[in-house]
Amino acid sequence: NYGAGRPIVVVHIAEKPSIAQAIAQGLNGGGSTKSVGRSLPTHEFTNPPFPKAPKASKVTHRVSSVAGHVFDVDFPKEYQSWDTIDPADCYLRRLFNAPLVKKPCKGSVVKHLQDIAKGSDFIVLWMDCDREGENINFEVLDCISGLYSYDRVYRAHFSAINPSDIIKAYNKLGKPDRNQSLSVDARQELDLKVGVAFSRFQTRYFQGRYGDLDSAVLSFGPCQTPTLGFCVQRHLDIETFKPEPYWSLDLGVMNAGSMCRATWDSGRSFNRNKVEEMLSVCRNASPAATAKVTSLVSKEKKQGRPLPLNTVGLLKACSKALGIGPHQALNIAERLYLSGYLSYPRTESTRYPSSFDIKGTLQSQTSDLRWGPYVSDLLKKGANVGNGGVDMGDHPPIIPCRHARAGELSGDSARVYDLVARHFIASVSEDAVWKSTTICLSIEELGEKGQFTIRGKQMVSPGFLAIVMYKQYGDEQEDGAEDDGEEEKILPEFQVGDQFGLTFPGHTKSGKVNVMPGGKHASLDIKERMTTPPTYLTESELISKMEHHGIGTDASISTHIENILKRNYVELVSGRKLKPSRLGLVLAQGYHLIDDSLVLPKIRSDIEDQCVQIAKGLADKDAVVKRAIEVFSSKFSNFTENITKMDVLFSSSFAQLQDVGKPFTRCGLTRRYLQFITGPPPRLYNKTTETVYPLPIGGEIKQWTGRNCPVEGCNFELCLYSVGAPARTFPLCPNCFNNPKPEWGVVPGESAVLEGEDSEDEAKERKIRTLAGKNMIRECPHPDNHPLIAEMTVSPDPESDGVLILDPHLGPKWRLVSTREPTIVHLPKSVDKVTILDKKDEVFKCHMMAIEFKSGESPIEGKTKYTSCFANDEILQKLVRVHHGDDKLKSSSHGRGRGGRGRGGRGRGRGGRTWR
DNA sequence: GCAAGGTC
Numbered sequence: 023n024y025g026a027g028r029p030i031v032v033v034h035i036a037e038k039p040s041i042a043q044a045i046a047q048g049l050n051g052g053g054s055t056k057s058v059g060r061s062l063p064t065h066e067f068t069n070p071p072f073p074k075a076p077k078a079s080k081v082t083h084r085v086s087s088v089a090g091h092v093f094d095v096d097f098p099k100e101y102q103s104w105d106t107i108d109p110a111d112c113y114l115r116r117l118f119n120a121p122l123v124k125k126p127c128k129g130s131v132v133k134h135l136q137d138i139a140k141g142s143d144f145i146v147l148w149m150d151c152d153r154e155g156e157n158i159n160f161e162v163l164d165c166i167s168g169l170y171s172y173d174r175v176y177r178a179h180f181s182a183i184n185p186s187d188i189i190k191a192y193n194k195l196g197k198p199d200r201n202q203s204l205s206v207d208a209r210q211e212l213d214l215k216v217g218v219a220f221s222r223f224q225t226r227y228f229q230g231r232y233g234d235l236d237s238a239v240l241s242f243g244p245c246q247t248p249t250l251g252f253c254v255q256r257h258l259d260i261e262t263f264k265p266e267p268y269w270s271l272d273l274g275v276m277n278a279g280s281m282c283r284a285t286w287d288s289g290r291s292f293n294r295n296k297v298e299e300m301l302s303v304c305r306n307a308s309p310a311a312t313a314k315v316t317s318l319v320s321k322e323k324k325q326g327r328p329l330p331l332n333t334v335g336l337l338k339a340c341s342k343a344l345g346i347g348p349h350q351a352l353n354i355a356e357r358l359y360l361s362g363y364l365s366y367p368r369t370e371s372t373r374y375p376s377s378f379d380i381k382g383t384l385q386s387q388t389s390d391l392r393w394g395p396y397v398s399d400l401l402k403k404g405a406n407v408g409n410g411g412v413d414m415g416d417h418p419p420i421i422p423c424r425h426a427r428a429g430e431l432s433g434d435s436a437r438v439y440d441l442v443a444r445h446f447i448a449s450v451s452e453d454a455v456w457k458s459t460t461i462c463l464s465i466e467e468l469g470e471k472g473q474f475t476i477r478g479k480q481m482v483s484p485g486f487l488a489i490v491m492y493k494q495y496g497d498e499q500e501d502g503a504e505d506d507g508e509e510e511k512i513l514p515e516f517q518v519g520d521q522f523g524l525t526f527p528g529h530t531k532s533g534k535v536n537v538m539p540g541g542k543h544a545s546l547d548i549k550e551r552m553t554t555p556p557t558y559l560t561e562s563e564l565i566s567k568m569e570h571h572g573i574g575t576d577a578s579i580s581t582h583i584e585n586i587l588k589r590n591y592v593e594l595v596s597g598r599k600l601k602p603s604r605l606g607l608v609l610a611q612g613y614h615l616i617d618d619s620l621v622l623p624k625i626r627s628d629i630e631d632q633c634v635q636i637a638k639g640l641a642d643k644d645a646v647v648k649r650a651i652e653v654f655s656s657k658f659s660n661f662t663e664n665i666t667k668m669d670v671l672f673s674s675s676f677a678q679l680q681d682v683g684k685p686f687t688r689c690g691l692t693r694r695y696l697q698f699i700t701g702p703p704p705r706l707y708n709k710t711t712e713t714v715y716p717l718p719i720g721g722e723i724k725q726w727t728g729r730n731c732p733v734e735g736c737n738f739e740l741c742l743y744s745v746g747a748p749a750r751t752f753p754l755c756p757n758c759f760n761n762p763k764p765e766w767g768v769v770p771g772e773s774a775v776l777e778g779e780d781s782e783d784e785a786k787e788r789k790i791r792t793l794a795g796k797n798m799i800r801e802c803p804h805p806d807n808h809p810l811i812a813e814m815t816v817s818p819d820p821e822s823d824g825v826l827i828l829d830p831h832l833g834p835k836w837r838l839v840s841t842r843e844p845t846i847v848h849l850p851k852s853v854d855k856v857t858i859l860d861k862k863d864e865v866f867k868c869h870m871m872a873i874e875f876k877s878g879e880s881p882i883e884g885k886t887k888y889t890s891c892f893a894n895d896e897i898l899q900k901l902v903r904v905h906h907g908d909d910k911l912k913s914s915s916h917g918r919g920r921g922g923r924g925r926g927g928r929g930r931g932r933g934g935r936t937w938r
Numbered sequence: 939g940c941a942a943g944g945t946c
Contacts, residue, residue: 037944037945038944038945038946039945039946062946088944088945089944089945089946090943090944090945090946091943091944091945092944094943095941097940102940104939104940127944127945128945128946150944154943154944155944157943157944158944206943209942209943210941210942210943212941213941213942213943214940214941214942215941216941217940217941217942218940218941219940220940220941221939221940221941222939222940225939225940238939239939239940240940241939241940241941242940242941243940243941243942244941244942245941245942246941246942356945356946360946368944368945574942574943575942575943575944577943577944577945578942578943578944581942581943582942585941703939716939719939
């Protein structure tokens, strides 16, 4: 009865824009919808109410979406340090009991949701029907809580996005499922805590010991590590493989002038004597031995058309048939989807839904020069849908949505489109039909060991094989068995009872050829071969293994493979095979020595099993997480306590830190030279104190002999750091870069209690203690205490009594420098360009600058540009000098030169700056 | 700089 007398407004939120569009069309009966300008596409329309809302005169629908998850989970600030990995310190162990914070993945989505939900009566959530989707439902509700009571929130369950299914789902709304959502929270927490604790520990531990690890981070994760494990296991299978000789009987049958190879039904024997004995039995037989045809079977066999393509199928086919890796393949498919050529590329389904319009989809391909005629012909005969495959209810299989003419797409995009289009056509084509012939021969003298077979096949009707160009069908043959292939093999005429006189090695020369009537004869010989080791895993095999063990999802499998490549754990070798590197081997072997379970796929399936229990409502989330955390936390302790076992492996594969570096710059404490380790990651090492000083990643570090850090009590010799293009150079103190991390006072809400601290007061005290040691504590001068300027690292500026700052990460492009007081402005990473304006701020009477952000990365809603000002012209001077070089100073109309040290316009009499 | 999972 709600809304009687006035239109009611229903807001629909989907998981992604494409679904929102489909929902709008479905609900509006195909009528046009108005797209409203918002950060994510929003469709609006008003139509008569559905039967379930009889008293409302009209219903206005507003359909929009998020783009995947709205929030990311992470540790709070005080748990972000990489500096303390000493197990005795317990810093990393505390991670397991740390609180987690959720922060928006993309800032604008939260506001978008609030905007769109404002003033509406009901909300309907249309996320994908899986656990992640259910979790996103609650993320959306978190954004708009306060606007709705729970009884006005509904969840649509749909298994296809065609209009009829959408109407059906809308007329049968349910409620969001809290348990499924909680199961995702649990997974997120476990993945994060386990991954981060292990990654930080092993990264720091081994980088503090070895100089040539060749990876900036030694990451660990419940998906990537088992993925590496598969590659390493195969390597071990290869290494431990002992080739063995084996023997088999080889029968070559000469019939009607053509030679047919018959395979020995017994396969092979590892006993040479036995096989030789068989041969001599035949050789010495009297009357002479023959091979006799005992049966001849000829029948038509179908080779089934391929199943519709899901993500995993696409990735495997791209790797095998096109030589395009999974990561790139998914990227290309994603782009083709966004430009409308392909349907949604992340799906598990291998069966077209019953509502799927095969004819229409085929129709759109009839004009194609390459396969148009075939498709027209197929339409006349009628398309075929298979009975196989599974409709997982997520998204339909991947199909071409829009025809791309030959030449319309280029490069790998064209090749991927071609593959998908042909595969789709093949999947609704007729099966291929072969006439297969099996001829059994027998050599009586050998009894049951005397059976041989000749196989032939001849194509009767090519069916789908006329349209697929690639040998992409049939799964991997893991034992290296020969592929049956798609080639024809036509046999001469045989009859049951045909006899072939046997000849043996040497017989031909001695004239003892035993030819039967019709010239029928056969040669019997022994073949010696060696067993061959398996090969490295191909991408395609690895994907199959991951899928089989539940490692990753359709959308993430490619990322995990990319991860282990990126970290230099494996390398891609010819044939798209993945070969473990020294680093990958040592890591995986090390896990095996300390705790097998860290590298086995079970680590993932255990987490998964726990989550399923939560999702089904059979287990309490908090209890499950608590228990799992205890398990992993103790595994972590065990790992850190036994790390020397792994270290033994590292020490035989990698060079000790002191052996790789070159003397570079002097330590302020010992006056000895620090060794420069090129890395990655680059760092300095003091052999005497065994201290590692990490350097910024990216850019270039140079010597700057003879200049010491002016910070009191530091005295480290400075280096020069160049970064960016065109390169800008900064002085860098290796010590200050790593030690002081000035902060803008205590950020509100940041007094989380660590393990072992009884109260918030204690936590606050710790915080203050920590801050007191830093050399630059002051409040952020901006009234909003802008959070973007919170984190930075300083280095003294040797040319003034001020400092300059350097981000410990790749670094923001732009940093401002104080000349006198420790006033620092740190611009966010997303800054693209800074322009000094000839305009003064009204309040602070200082120059303003325009800051432009990289597209979509502005922290200010909807803006790419905004201005900031300085209370002190000196700061501006320094900015110009550092970033543009001194020559630019002259062109700066408001420049006062280096000597100008007058106070700026601020009442407080200190340098400062603000955000506008 | 660290996980895995969504996705524009």
